[in-house]
Amino acid sequence: MSLKYYEFKVTFRNLKEVDTYRVFKVDNITSLANFGISIVLGFNGDCSHLFQFRSNDQSYTIYNDDFTGRSLSAFHHNVESLNEKSKFYYDFGDSWEFDIELLKVYDHSGDFVPPHVIEGKGLGFIEDIGGTTGLLRAYKKAPKKFEKINIKNINDTIKMGAEVIEKEFYKSSGYFDDLSDSN
Secondary structure, eight states: OOOEEEEEEEEEOSOTTSOOEEEEEEETTOBHHHHHHHHHHHTTOOOOSOEEEEETTEEEESSOOTTTOOEEETTSOBGGGOOSEEEEEEOTTTTEEEEEEEEEEEEOOSSOOOOEEEEEESOOOOTTSOHHHHHHHHHHHOGGGGTOOOHHHHHHHHHHHHHHIIIIIISTTSGGGGOOOOO
16 A cells, blocks of 8 residues: 555534634545544544544544444544545534645555644644634634644644544443444
8 A cells, every 4th residue: 555645624613603623634544533633633623522523424433333333443444535525523511613636646665654733823622612602702802822833842742642542532431443344
């Protein structure tokens, strides 16, 4: 398999008052689970909730979807599974929603590089604030805080956290290893 870079623009949909997005550079061998963790960390989250990708009519989850039985494992599929326009959902209680747009694919030679942000704007979300209503209240109290972004700090957080979270938090119970892709 030849290594490729994918550039995805991920746009936060819940706070229309602030243009909030990240452009991620991701190797094609990066699992959707790892990319999802990078998205959450890249938008100020801590990965304390479940998430899901949707691309066309297919869902990729980090949890066993016994309800519909139609989801595939985000641990066993990589970013090549995403279309030119996909969706990402995090924390089904607060309902954070993101649009994912494929900007560019190109070959690269060299070693694997973890997902990282090359461009962005806006803070993102705040964990357990009460969804869009709570986030909007916080924004109205301190709008300047929502405009700030430090890409170096974001990438340091992603680099330090993504692999640890995938291995120790989401996979620790072994429950997620049981996801079947036979559907």
